[in-house]
Amino acid sequence: MMDSQYTPVIFGTLTQPNPSDRQLKRGDAERLHTDELAMFLARATMRWRVHLCVDVGYEDGFNQHSHLIIGVLTDELDAWRRNRDRFDPRRAWRWHIVKHWDDYDPNHEGDCFSYVTKKHIHLLDSHLRCPQRGKCRRGGCSVK
Numbered sequence: 001m002m003d004s005q006y007t008p009v010i011f012g013t014l015t016q017p018n019p020s021d022r023q024l025k026r027g028d029a030e031r032l033h034t035d036e037l038a039m040f041l042a043r044a045t046m047r048w049r050v051h052l053c054v055d056v057g058y059e060d061g062f063n064q065h066s067h068l069i070i071g072v073l074t075d076e077l078d079a080w081r082r083n084r085d086r087f088d089p090r091r092a093w094r095w096h097i098v099k100h101w102d103d104y105d106p107n108h109e110g111d112c113f114s115y116v117t118k119k120h121i122h123l124l125d126s127h128l129r130c131p132q133r134g135k136c137r138r139g140g141c142s143v144k
């Protein structure tokens with residue numbers, strides 16, 4: 001479950017073309033996907049200037065995709081609403097294929113959290129991101 005200081009705001013699904021035979025043979029298709037995911041989340045937090053808590057469920061193989069539940073620090077929700085449009089998920093995702101980018105609905109697929117974290121590989125477990133480059137002024141920021 002998401003950290004209680006955070007409010008889930010977005011359900012997203014990021015997909016990509018099938019990995020090449022070479023990638024599958026090398027076995028690094030998943031790492032490429034997760035590296036790109038880390039870049040995507042770094043861009044999101046820099047653009048929005050808010051703290052994020054993200055759960056990611058991943059599906060491997062020929063239909064690689066990730067479902068994301070993105071939470072924003074509840075104290076920073078107003079800032080997030082103001083900055084929301086500064087981040088374009090289609091531009092930020094390497095492969096530009098964004099199947100969902102919806103307001104979070106706890107009942108998505110029955111139960112959004114169990115859909116993301118149990119029906120898929122729970123890749124990032126309430127992963128926290130801080131928007132500050134240097135020392136964070138926010139008291140209690142536990143990121144880094």
Ligand SMILES: [Zn+2]
Nearest residue numbers: 130136138141
């Ligand atoms: Zn911070």
